[in-house]
Amino acid sequence: MPEPAPPPRYGARMTPRAPLPPVLLGDEPGSFPYSVLAERHPAIIRQVAEDTPYDPERRRALDALLEECLHGGIAPLPADAPDHDRWAAWGTDEYRGRSWFEVPWLWSESYFYRRLLDATGWYGPGPWQGVDPFRPAKLAELHAPETDAELAALDRLTGLPAGRRAAALLHGSLWGNRADLGFRLSAASGAAAGTTGAGAPPLVADDSERLWSLLPPPGTGTGTLCLVADNAGRELVPDLLLVDHLLTHGHLGRVLLHVKPHPYYVSDATSADVLDAVRRLAGATGAAAGYGRRLGSALADGRLTVRVHPFSCAPLPYADAPEDLRAEFAAATLTVFKGDLNYRRLVGDRRWPPTTPFADVTAYFPGPVAALRTLKSDVITGLDPATEAALDATGRQRWRTGGTHALIQVRA
Numbered sequence: 001m002p003e004p005a006p007p008p009r010y011g012a013r014m015t016p017r018a019p020l021p022p023v024l025l026g027d028e029p030g031s032f033p034y035s036v037l038a039e040r041h042p043a044i045i046r047q048v049a050e051d052t053p054y055d056p057e058r059r060r061a062l063d064a065l066l067e068e069c070l071h072g073g074i075a076p077l078p079a080d081a082p083d084h085d086r087w088a089a090w091g092t093d094e095y096r097g098r099s100w101f102e103v104p105w106l107w108s109e110s111y112f113y114r115r116l117l118d119a120t121g122w123y124g125p126g127p128w129q130g131v132d133p134f135r136p137a138k139l140a141e142l143h144a145p146e147t148d149a150e151l152a153a154l155d156r157l158t159g160l161p162a163g164r165r166a167a168a169l170l171h172g173s174l175w176g177n178r179a180d181l182g183f184r185l186s187a188a189s190g191a192a193a194g195t196t197g198a199g200a201p202p203l204v205a206d207d208s209e210r211l212w213s214l215l216p217p218p219g220t221g222t223g224t225l226c227l228v229a230d231n232a233g234r235e236l237v238p239d240l241l242l243v244d245h246l247l248t249h250g251h252l253g254r255v256l257l258h259v260k261p262h263p264y265y266v267s268d269a270t271s272a273d274v275l276d277a278v279r280r281l282a283g284a285t286g287a288a289a290g291y292g293r294r295l296g297s298a299l300a301d302g303r304l305t306v307r308v309h310p311f312s313c314a315p316l317p318y319a320d321a322p323e324d325l326r327a328e329f330a331a332a333t334l335t336v337f338k339g340d341l342n343y344r345r346l347v348g349d350r351r352w353p354p355t356t357p358f359a360d361v362t363a364y365f366p367g368p369v370a371a372l373r374t375l376k377s378d379v380i381t382g383l384d385p386a387t388e389a390a391l392d393a394t395g396r397q398r399w400r401t402g403g404t405h406a407l408i409q410v411r412a
């Protein structure tokens with residue numbers, strides 16, 4: 001695939017107001033971004049080394065990456081890396097030698113996962129080429145007893161009217177976003193998602209009615225949905241259940257499922273993960289198996305198409321998306337962005353005042369767009385003042401990052 005032209009940097013198409021609020025950096029000890037760079041990334045390196053018996057060379061590379069991230073300056077990709085030039089345009093030329101904590105947080109996080117793939121040998125040549133370092137964790141989750149219980153619950157949906165089933169599946173897909181393995185690594189270290197806090201609704205914005213109104217009525221079967229997926233396993237499974245419902249009930253003729261071209265942010269879905277999820281469903285009992293069979297047929301006849309655009313792993317906001325991707329979004333009936341990272345990239349990873357209208361920050365987007373996300377980082381827009389006040393009255397800012405709250409936001 002030819003290299004895409006270097007995109008404009010950091011939301012040049014974003015014009016809701018001038019000046020834009022500052023981009024989040026990771027340089028403030030005690031802040032959430034700082035803790036991700038200083039604690040979560042080292043924990044992920046340790047987990048990867050534990051999960052797979054990498055050889056001494058790979059282990060040395062992982063140790064070197066850990067040292068560089070914490071104490072060194074950003075190194076570029078090897079000169080022969082297939083995406084060396086792309087990353088040079090995306091920022092390694094500009095940030096080379098700088099501390100990982102001083103550059104935009106979105107950038108340093110994304111580059112961390114790219115470098116982790118180098119350290120583990122994903123790009124080869126050699127025996128580790130194409131070996132997903134996160135696969136052991138992803139498979140463990142896909143085959144966990146909790147997943148069995150979630151699939152068994154589908155039997156109870158069968159008797160519901162289609163509208164109620166659709167609403168349940170939408171919420172399943174939304175809250176499925178809490179199942180994020182990178183997030184759980186730090187939740188396990190004390191920041192676990194807990195209660196929502198008295199007086200604060202778990203859904204901080206709910207445009208679900210508008211979302212349904214943007215989809216063609218059942219039986220028409222003409223629209224195209226772009227679903228920009230997030231995590232594999234227990235998030236992707238409910239995403240796929242929703243996709244099946246929309247295709248089977250003729251809301252849509254086609255779904256373009258955007259997944260990552262390579263392993264990313266621990267549990268982000270790749271095409272291998274889509275196949276694992278569909279097989280998991282097809283191999284289950286009860287209603288789940290029917291979903292799996294239908295999804296397999298939809299993949300085979302093209303109604304469900306998997307996309308792996310390089311920009312899906314870019315360290316940049318969607319305001320900087322290349323023209324081919326913008327054209328695909330422009331042609332869709334609706335584009336749905338799943339998850340926290342995609343939200344950050346959709347609205348821009350900035351210190352937005354929480355009541356900044358979602359419609360303003362997504363005004364650059366070339367078509368109708370929706371976000372389904374549980375809140376796992378500081379970025380938030382589109383709150384009404386009463387909701388913001390209720391959340392702040394909980395006395396802690398954990399509502400922003402703890403995964404206890406969620407939103408459905410839409411811009412038509």
Ligand SMILES: O=P(O)(O)OC[C@H]1O[C@](O)(CO)[C@@H](O)[C@@H]1O
Pocket residue numbers: 036109177180182183230231265338339340341342344376377
């Ligand atoms: O899987 P999700 O919902 O995109 O969440 C990943 C989130 O986890 C983090 O790595 C830390 O919260 C964020 O950087 C990112 O937004």
